[in-house]
Amino acid sequence: MKLTKVQELSDEMCNKLLQAGEEAIKYTFPEPNNGYSVAVLTDKGNIYTGASYKSDTYTLTMHSEAVALVHAANHGETNIVAITGPNCHICKQLIYESSLKSGLDTLVIIEEEGQIKQIPISEMMPYPWPEPSI
Numbered sequence: 827m828k829l830t831k832v833q834e835l836s837d838e839m840c841n842k843l844l845q846a847g848e849e850a851i852k853y854t855f856p857e858p859n860n861g862y863s864v865a866v867l868t869d870k871g872n873i874y875t876g877a878s879y880k881s882d883t884y885t886l887t888m889h890s891e892a893v894a895l896v897h898a899a900n901h902g903e904t905n906i907v908a909i910t911g912p913n914c915h916i917c918k919q920l921i922y923e924s925s926l927k928s929g930l931d932t933l934v935i936i937e938e939e940g941q942i943k944q945i946p947i948s949e950m951m952p953y954p955w956p957e958p959s960i
């Protein structure tokens with residue numbers, strides 16, 4: 827599936843999403859405020875947060891991005907317009923695969939040195955796997 831470009835969000839919406847992502851840090855497991863948290867925005871305009879869920883095995887630790895995507899999916903929403911970042915490369919892959927399924931080129935919202943950046947996930951995947959089918 828060819829990805830559809832997502833319209834840039836307003837600064838207000840970006841800030842709302844970034845704030846929701848930051849506030850979710852209190853839900854990290856097993857210790858609050860120790861880990862990572864993000865927020866996603868769906869095409870219905872809803873925001874779902876995710877906080878990392880740490881396992882003693884480390885391998886089983888769930889990254890906040892995966893948790894947020896599952897959170898949205900459990901509300902019947904899999905069309906992700908935007909997600910807060912930066913994200914690790916495992917999560918970039920997961921976000922990219924979500925984009926391939928929805929067809930939306932999910933925007934990664936990053937605040938860097940006081941500037942808000944909106945980067946389509948496809949631009950973060952220069953040699954993607956799997957390749958999008960045309």
Ligand SMILES: [Zn+2]
Pocket residue numbers: 889890891913914915916917918
């Ligand atoms: Zn990650």
